[in-house]
Amino acid sequence: MNSITTPTYAVHFNEKAYVALNKHLAKANYSKIFVLVDENTHNCCLPIFMSKIEGEYDFEIIEIEEGEINKNITTCTQVWEVLSELDADRKSAMINLGGGVVTDLGGFVASCFKRGIDFINVPTTLLSMVDASVGGKTGVDLGPLKNQVGVINQPQIVVVDTDYLNTLDQRQLNSGYAEMLKHGLISNASYWETLKGNTSFDNLDEYILTSVSIKNEVVQQDPTEQHLRKILNYGHTLGHAVESYFLESEEHDLLLHGEAIAIGMILEGYLSFKLTGLSKNALEDIKATFLGRYKKISFGQKDIDTILGLLKFDKKNSHGNINFVLLKSIGEPAIDIKVAPELLEQAFAYYAE
Known part of the structure; x- marks a missing residue:
């Protein structure tokens, strides 16, 4: 599958995606890399993802509760506090490994933390692959109201690995x-x-x-x-x-x-x-x-x-x-x-x- 390019980043697919990701990580020289997951992707997807990483990096895993009901400012605040506690700086990066809740929320968290750190999206659901992978929309819900708070900000790279679809019902x-x-x-x-x-x-x-x-x-x-x-x-x-x-x-x-x-x-x-x-x-x-x-x-x-x-x-x-x-x-x-x-x-x- 050929990569799809946007004016500021590219969406890469399957094994080519990890080649591009590893090149990016090697070049970017991030101080720390935070991987945002929910309970499901922590168990089902994180081991697959980590097995594809080449090189030694300072990874920290941050887990949030799964589901749209947790896509809110309270969860954002919790993630921001963890980033601060773990000494994230402006040269840190966040990898959002999950469905639309993780990529939307993670992109928003990264866009606001210290006025913006790099983020990378690794969508793991069919919905997030075809919807959240392009366009740069990030944000959270306000109570039950969908996507009321957010910004348009582009990731550094998007990794679409269709093997993650095997984890879905x-x-x-x-x-x-x-x-x-x-x-x-x-x-x-x-x-x-x-x-x-x-x-x-x-x-x-x-x-x-x-x-x-x-x-x-x-x-x-x-x-x-x-x-x-x-x-x-x-x-x-x-x-x-x-x-x-x-x-x-x-x-x-x-x-x-x-x-x-x-x-x-x-x-x-x-x-x-x-x-x-x-x-x-x-x-x-x-x-x-x-x-x-x-x-x-x-x-x-x-x-x-x-x-x-x-x-x-x-x-x-x-x-x-x-x-x-x-x-x-x-x-x-x-x-x-x-x-x-x-x-x-x-x-x-x-x-x-």
């Missing part, structure tokens, strides 16, 4: 696959058709490369999400609200990110049918594809009211307006679309049909 793989399906919906109808027909996770290396390339092309044109990059948020306006609601609800089990975004893509597919010209056949295709992969969730009116109330916190909002990314057709998005409240209720009714 089917549910985690499906969560990441939702973001890949999104890449087809917003940019490439042929890719959408290919992915939706792949029910056994075959050819994942090839598809990961395609998804990372799609995201990289978008981000290079709009690094700070002023215009085009917004298309990557298809399904995320309502999907993030659903995810946030399930994070704080005592009556429902947690949803993984991809599971919530899959719901969001059906809901926003309906809005696209009503507002931006998406055909009925395309809408039904989107709904059937996601409900064929992801468990259907039952929403009561109280659930819906609370979820819609969370939309005011979406990061794309401006001047009091909630802005949606919708689809004109599969592969053709439209940005900054305003939606009447009654259509949002209708979208949930369509999902429930």
Whole structure:
């Protein structure tokens, strides 16, 4: 797999990635290297990662609790305190070995500590490989509200080793696959058709490369999400609200990110049918594809009211307006679309049909 280059760093794959990483570490001469993990990646991924390192370095392992519920400022403070206690300086570096929680939080911690130290991302979930590996978004949640605090800051290098996918269960793989399906919906109808027909996770290396390339092309044109990059948020306006609601609800089990975004893509597919010209056949295709992969969730009116109330916190909002990314057709998005409240209720009714 060929590396993907951005203006400031590269995403490297599999064994080539470790060659590039070892060259970088040898050249950088870091005073200390901190490896951020959660409980799962500490046990399942850290031994693999350390076996690939050539040379002698001063490594310190920092472990955080796993899960989106721990992606917050409190965890950041704990990591900053450990960095201070272990004498990290501005020539130290942080390697974030984990899924999106670890790479998002670790990138933010590194970006703020002593006004910024180098960080390297080693995504270990399918979701983080195709989503967090490109774009430089770092940050944490504010309570249940997704990604409210953060900065855009680029890593030094990204290591994508698809062998880490062997540590994941089917549910985690499906969560990441939702973001890949999104890449087809917003940019490439042929890719959408290919992915939706792949029910056994075959050819994942090839598809990961395609998804990372799609995201990289978008981000290079709009690094700070002023215009085009917004298309990557298809399904995320309502999907993030659903995810946030399930994070704080005592009556429902947690949803993984991809599971919530899959719901969001059906809901926003309906809005696209009503507002931006998406055909009925395309809408039904989107709904059937996601409900064929992801468990259907039952929403009561109280659930819906609370979820819609969370939309005011979406990061794309401006001047009091909630802005949606919708689809004109599969592969053709439209940005900054305003939606009447009654259509949002209708979208949930369509999902429930």
